[in-house]
Amino acid sequence: MTDHLQLTQLVDACRWIGAKGWAPATGGNMSVRQDDALCWLSESGKDKGSLTTDDFLQVEIATNRAPSGRKPSAETGLHTLIYRLFPQANAVLHVHTVNATVLSRLTKTTELRISGFEMQKSLSGQTTHLDTLTIPVFDNDQDIDALASRIAHYAQETPLNYGFLLRGHGLTCWGRDVAEARRHLEGLEFLFECEMRLRQLERL
Numbered sequence: 001m002t003d004h005l006q007l008t009q010l011v012d013a014c015r016w017i018g019a020k021g022w023a024p025a026t027g028g029n030m031s032v033r034q035d036d037a038l039c040w041l042s043e044s045g046k047d048k049g050s051l052t053t054d055d056f057l058q059v060e061i062a063t064n065r066a067p068s069g070r071k072p073s074a075e076t077g078l079h080t081l082i083y084r085l086f087p088q089a090n091a092v093l094h095v096h097t098v099n100a101t102v103l104s105r106l107t108k109t110t111e112l113r114i115s116g117f118e119m120q121k122s123l124s125g126q127t128t129h130l131d132t133l134t135i136p137v138f139d140n141d142q143d144i145d146a147l148a149s150r151i152a153h154y155a156q157e158t159p160l161n162y163g164f165l166l167r168g169h170g171l172t173c174w175g176r177d178v179a180e181a182r183r184h185l186e187g188l189e190f191l192f193e194c195e196m197r198l199r200q201l202e203r204l
């Protein structure tokens with residue numbers, strides 16, 4: 001069960017994301033879980049850097065339906081999938097950072113592997129830079145139901161932690177609360193930036 005504080009913290013996170021330039025031109029969407037049945041999702045088409053609590057609407061996790069009749073994010077089906085797959089997930093952040101967008105296109109395979117960075121430990125459960133972090137990369141799709149079922153299928157076979165990339169689109173990540181989702185976003189984005197710079201320098 002999420003209290004009103006989580007929604008307030010989500011609004012703060014959205015402002016931070018906007019200030020970082022990680023949700024340009026209405027890109028991105030954010031949510032918190034209310035309980036087993038409902039989550040609060042950002043309304044579609046808004047500037048995510050200047051949302052207030054009124055810009056979030058309740059969505060049914062099982063059906064993607066918004067009882068209010070307002071239009072939730074175009075990517076509602078990905079948020080609700082995460083809440084269905086992971087009962088411990090209570091906040092989801094989706095962003096369009098340049099690093100996530102470019103690195104996901106540079107990755108020609110279905111997984112991005114990162115190792116050797118101390119900042120891997122910003123992700124819950126990671127204890128050493130010596131491990132290899134695997135971030136799934138899913139081909140983008142305008143059919144969100146189809147995309148959600150590909151992700152669900154992947155998750156049946158392979159552990160899905162922290163987040164995933166959508167090729168040429170962005171990053172979706174989550175946490176047990178807004179603070180953890182925020183830390184995962186900041187940590188992953190830092191790792192993507194390092195990986196991008198390394199690849200650029202190694203080509204010189």
Ligand SMILES: CSCCC(=O)C(=O)COP(=O)(O)O
Pocket residue numbers: 025026027028029042043044045046072073074075094
């Ligand atoms: C110009 S943003 C394209 C749609 C998208 O990928 C996104 O994250 C925002 O969609 P929403 O419906 O949540 O505003």
Ligand SMILES: [Zn+2]
Pocket residue numbers: 027028029075094095096169170
């Ligand atoms: Zn998006």
